[in-house]
Amino acid sequence: MSSGLTEEQKRRIEENRQKALARRAERLAAHRGGQVESTGPQVKEQSPGHWGDLKEKTNHPRFISQQPRNPNSPVEQKSYLQKDYNHYTANQQMVGSHGEQQKNCSEYSGQASGIKQFPTTIPNSLSYSHKHYLDAAGQKHGQQALINLGTFQQPKCYPAFKNPTEPSHPRLIDNGCPDGSKDLQSQNKSAIKFVSPPSSATPSDSEMLINISRPMEREGGGGASQASGSMQKLTSSAGAGSAFEAASCKRANSVTKGKCVKYGEDRFQVETGYNAELIAVFKKIPSKSYDPTIKKWNFSLDDYSSFMEAANQLPSVILAPLEGENAVGLASGSRFVGNRVDVKSLLMMCKNWKKPSALVKGKCVLISRLRFEVDIGYSAEVIGVFKQMDSRNYVEALQTLVSVEVEPLPEAVIQTFAAQIQRSTSQTDVPDADLSVVDSKIVTSLMPFQREGVNFAILRNGRLLLADDMGLGKTIQAICIAAYYRKEWPLLVVTPSSVRFTWAEAFHRWLPSLSPGSTNVIVTGKDNLTASLINIISFDLLSKMDKQLKCTFKVVIIDESHFLKNIKTARCRAAMPLLKAARRVILLSGTPAMSRPAELYTQIMAVQPAFFSQFHSFGLRYCDARKMPWGWDYSGSSNLNELKILLEESIMIRRLKSDVLSQLPAKQRKMVVVAPEGISAKTKAVLAAEAKKMAKGYESKQQEKEALLLFYNRTAEAKIHSVVEYILELLESGNDKFLVFAHHKIMLDAIVAELEKKHIEYIRIDGSTPSAERQFLCQKFQFSEKQVVAVLSLTAANMGLTLSAADLVVFAELFWNPGVLIQAEDRAHRIGQTSSVNIHYLVAKGTADDYLWPMIQEKIKVLGEAGLSETNFSKTAESTNYCPKPDPKQKTIYDLFQRTFSESRDDTDELLLLEAADACCEFDSGSALHDTEGETCSVSPPKKRRIEDFFKV
Numbered sequence: 001m002s003s004g005l006t007e008e009q010k011r012r013i014e015e016n017r018q019k020a021l022a023r024r025a026e027r028l029a030a031h032r033g034g035q036v037e038s039t040g041p042q043v044k045e046q047s048p049g050h051w052g053d054l055k056e057k058t059n060h061p062r063f064i065s066q067q068p069r070n071p072n073s074p075v076e077q078k079s080y081l082q083k084d085y086n087h088y089t090a091n092q093q094m095v096g097s098h099g100e101q102q103k104n105c106s107e108y109s110g111q112a113s114g115i116k117q118f119p120t121t122i123p124n125s126l127s128y129s130h131k132h133y134l135d136a137a138g139q140k141h142g143q144q145a146l147i148n149l150g151t152f153q154q155p156k157c158y159p160a161f162k163n164p165t166e167p168s169h170p171r172l173i174d175n176g177c178p179d180g181s182k183d184l185q186s187q188n189k190s191a192i193k194f195v196s197p198p199s200s201a202t203p204s205d206s207e208m209l210i211n212i213s214r215p216m217e218r219e220g221g222g223g224a225s226q227a228s229g230s231m232q233k234l235t236s237s238a239g240a241g242s243a244f245e246a247a248s249c250k251r252a253n254s255v256t257k258g259k260c261v262k263y264g265e266d267r268f269q270v271e272t273g274y275n276a277e278l279i280a281v282f283k284k285i286p287s288k289s290y291d292p293t294i295k296k297w298n299f300s301l302d303d304y305s306s307f308m309e310a311a312n313q314l315p316s317v318i319l320a321p322l323e324g325e326n327a328v329g330l331a332s333g334s335r336f337v338g339n340r341v342d343v344k345s346l347l348m349m350c351k352n353w354k355k356p357s358a359l360v361k362g363k364c365v366l367i368s369r370l371r372f373e374v375d376i377g378y379s380a381e382v383i384g385v386f387k388q389m390d391s392r393n394y395v396e397a398l399q400t401l402v403s404v405e406v407e408p409l410p411e412a413v414i415q416t417f418a419a420q421i422q423r424s425t426s427q428t429d430v431p432d433a434d435l436s437v438v439d440s441k442i443v444t445s446l447m448p449f450q451r452e453g454v455n456f457a458i459l460r461n462g463r464l465l466l467a468d469d470m471g472l473g474k475t476i477q478a479i480c481i482a483a484y485y486r487k488e489w490p491l492l493v494v495t496p497s498s499v500r501f502t503w504a505e506a507f508h509r510w511l512p513s514l515s516p517g518s519t520n521v522i523v524t525g526k527d528n529l530t531a532s533l534i535n536i537i538s539f540d541l542l543s544k545m546d547k548q549l550k551c552t553f554k555v556v557i558i559d560e561s562h563f564l565k566n567i568k569t570a571r572c573r574a575a576m577p578l579l580k581a582a583r584r585v586i587l588l589s590g591t592p593a594m595s596r597p598a599e600l601y602t603q604i605m606a607v608q609p610a611f612f613s614q615f616h617s618f619g620l621r622y623c624d625a626r627k628m629p630w631g632w633d634y635s636g637s638s639n640l641n642e643l644k645i646l647l648e649e650s651i652m653i654r655r656l657k658s659d660v661l662s663q664l665p666a667k668q669r670k671m672v673v674v675a676p677e678g679i680s681a682k683t684k685a686v687l688a689a690e691a692k693k694m695a696k697g698y699e700s701k702q703q704e705k706e707a708l709l710l711f712y713n714r715t716a717e718a719k720i721h722s723v724v725e726y727i728l729e730l731l732e733s734g735n736d737k738f739l740v741f742a743h744h745k746i747m748l749d750a751i752v753a754e755l756e757k758k759h760i761e762y763i764r765i766d767g768s769t770p771s772a773e774r775q776f777l778c779q780k781f782q783f784s785e786k787q788v789v790a791v792l793s794l795t796a797a798n799m800g801l802t803l804s805a806a807d808l809v810v811f812a813e814l815f816w817n818p819g820v821l822i823q824a825e826d827r828a829h830r831i832g833q834t835s836s837v838n839i840h841y842l843v844a845k846g847t848a849d850d851y852l853w854p855m856i857q858e859k860i861k862v863l864g865e866a867g868l869s870e871t872n873f874s875k876t877a878e879s880t881n882y883c884p885k886p887d888p889k890q891k892t893i894y895d896l897f898q899r900t901f902s903e904s905r906d907d908t909d910e911l912l913l914l915e916a917a918d919a920c921c922e923f924d925s926g927s928a929l930h931d932t933e934g935e936t937c938s939v940s941p942p943k944k945r946r947i948e949d950f951f952k953v
């Protein structure tokens with residue numbers, strides 16, 4: 001790249017530089033008692049040495065070599081740099097350095113010239129800063145430089161000398177480490193910071209950080225001495241300071257050096273010594289032409305990429321790429337169209353980046369949507385490249401350096417960001433999708449962030465991982481997305497078994513245009529997987545449907561997709577082929593990876609099979625894969641930030657509750673229809689018999705009440721299995737703290753027993769918990785850092801307790817008094833709660849819930865209309881077809897429930913009813929209100945008498 005300075009300007013700058021050098025040498029001599037140090041020659045005289053020797057040496061080659069390119073004294077440097085910062089144009093700085101570089105081919109000459117070769121007028125030009133690491137006592141241990149180039153944008157340049165006061169020679173001996181090498185490994189980094197300029201979009205987002213660490217850091221002792229040796233070679237070769245010449249120094253004896261230079265408007269020529277292999281390459285270039293006057297070959301720029309690719313294959317040739325913005329981009333197979341980069345070429349390079357002979361290794365890591373970082377061992381060549389290039393082309397340029405191996409960004413990243421690379425601006429706005437084909441009910445119900453989720457999905461052609469926090473309405477979004485592709489149905493929904501029926505309800509709720517028979521919930525392996533337009537199946541059943549799995553669905557929803565985290569499981573093996581065959585894949589999970597990135601792999605593959613075709617490459621990049629004696633260990637994690645950015649850019653949308661809190665109601669209620677097969681045939685028969693009896697009517701009110709309470713009790717029994725299954729699924733989904741309310745003792749006992757079995761911490765508060773202990777238990781729940789469940793009695797723990805550490809409340813059972821339910825909800829939804837509280841009501845069809853749920857809603861509605869309750873109870877938890885059907889039998893029972901539980905009673909009546917209900921559960925479940933032989937009844941005689949009295953009313 002040309003500096004654009006006149007000869008006179010260059011001469012004056014050089015003059016000044018020499019003066020500054022002389023002043024610095026004088027000062028050092030005075031400071032060290034006459035040991036004058038003169039940078040260039042002394043560096044040359046250093047033996048490669050070892051890091052440990054550095055302490056003893058007067059001149060520390062490595063440190064000397066790490067100087068910023070202005071090698072003046074600290075004072076000089078300060079004023080010089082400050083001046084630079086304030087007054088010098090980037091152009092001036094560059095020239096100063098350039099001249100200096102001509103004379104000093106130290107390892108850092110590239111660094112200096114790199115900084116100074118970028119005029120302000122050049123896009124992506126840069127400025128730098130040097131930092132010295134300080135220890136706790138403020139001592140300097142080394143330098144850090146961060147190179148920061150605009151990446152996917154075209155930023156402007158502004159200088160930013162962050163720490164111009166650093167002395168020229170950070171003192172290794174100050175570090176207090178007896179072995180300099182160790183200390184260097186940990187602290188002595190060197191880098192340049194190219195601070196990206198403020199851009200119109202997001203200034204901080206348009207940087208590339210290049211973290212250049214010293215060779216020691218990566219190479220260990222051997223590597224250090226190797227690097228040191230090469231540094232000596234560099235020093236002795238006082239070249240032009242370009243990356244190319246620095247590289248040449250390293251292989252001076254064995255290779256032919258050369259460089260590409262522009263030849264006319266659209267051609268380039270190669271200036272090089274004789275090399276038969278290279279000439280053979282020349283001859284293969286279609287646009288080759290030989291200029292006999294200058295005795296040089298020239299070629300069309302169109303062939304530049306392929307030429308460089310071929311030339312780079314030759315071990316005996318080192319060619320510097322064309323200088324200039326476009327030229328760097330053309331190097332090694334990448335092409336510019338204006339400022340655009342050929343992504344295909346980048347991808348090609350990603351495949352062939354390994355260089356067995358590389359001395360310096362590094363890797364690129366994405367750190368934001370618009371920035372990546374190059375973490376690399378120290379290399380003058382690298383610095384030389386960075387300083388010359390348009391940052392977007394870093395990889396191409398680095399690939400031309402034989403001694404440098406940089407692991408590029410993974411293909412998936414390059415492909416994902418291809419549009420940005422080519423556009424050179426970032427597009428963050430997702431366009432609004434046209435949802436006119438979808439039922440307006442759902443479209444108008446979407447909250448703004450949910451609408452964004454739908455837009456994102458449609459932009460991604462219906463393949464995504466919707467990873468919103470729990471309770472943010474993934475169901476409504478998924479239904480809306482699926483409905484957008486309705487023409488491609490039949491639809492398959494795979495869910496945990498406990499929520500299959502909830503899904504069916506949700507479809508009918510949100511898509512009123514669906515006919516009643518359009519949902520098919522599969523309950524046995526013999527059911528037809530494609531019987532309806534919408535087919536809903538549990539993970540476990542799916543794996544038992546092998547024969548039917550051949551059928552394909554174009555649209556598939558996977559709820560709680562983390563259930564697929566393990567490729568070895570039957571459920572995953574069953575689901576993956578279906579997902580691969582589907583056109584639209586909508587994965588839903590609030591916790592896509594519970595403990596390690598490896599768990600994401602199958603989900604990523606389900607959405608984007610081309611991303612990482614082999615788990616191993618994913619494992620190496622993101623799971624910190626390590627080879628162990630027994631094989632590879634993928635349980636770690638690495639480059640997580642990059643993974644997050646990649647996923648968010650390509651397939652995943654994730655909003656936390658805190659992100660969208662302002663759009664959420666304080667409470668979000670959800671009715672969960674639990675699976676009926678959790679209820680045994682025997683229990684179902686008992687329930688049906690009870691219902692039949694009730695439908696016939698009773699002679700006395702006492703009989704009615706008794707029958708109702710019995711029915712209620714049987715309902716608890718019937719739901720146990722499904723409730724426990726649901727709670728375990730919540731735990732499996734990563735819910736750390738939640739409340740579970742139930743009324744019957746058998747239900748509370750069953751939940752607690754299961755938690756104990758699974759070693760889950762819990763607290764239990766029921767009627768038998770002494771009040772003194774309650775506070776202690778609440779505190780335990782509030783402050784526990786482990787997964788903990790509060791198992792609470794609906795009637796004994798619905799008031800007076802603060803359990804706001806949870807934002808999820810599960811009602812294992814319903815209760816006829818909505819006041820009790822709301823009070824129970826408010827154990828979590830109270831002062832101290834910073835989140836929207838999710839409330840799940842578990843209801844089972846064919847049980848007392850069929851009557852209790854509509855009754856509760858009805859009551860709440862009335863209270864709401866009177867301004868005595870939140871009206872949104874039924875709005876947020878309503879279910880279109882979960883209400884008593886107008887058949888006479890059901891109507892009779894419903895009326896019975898209404899009469900018994902809604903009649904106005906005084907407080908004593910209510911209390912007695914509650915006690916009676918309690919008592920039902922405290923007796924043996926098989927014979928409510930009657931002691932069972934051999935079992936101790938926990939109901940006290942007076943209480944029992946009162947209950948019996950109640951039924952006599």
Ligand SMILES: Nc1ncnc2c1ncn2[C@@H]1O[C@H](COP(=O)(O)OP(=O)(O)OP(=O)(O)O)[C@@H](O)[C@H]1O
Nearest residue numbers: 445446447470471472473474475476590668669670
């Ligand atoms: N836009 C909306 N309008 C009305 N109700 C909504 C809306 N979005 C969500 N809800 C309600 O909020 C509750 C929680 O929604 P949903 O179950 O879909 O959340 P989720 O993200 O799937 O949670 P989880 O991770 O627990 O499954 C449900 O009762 C749902 O009907």
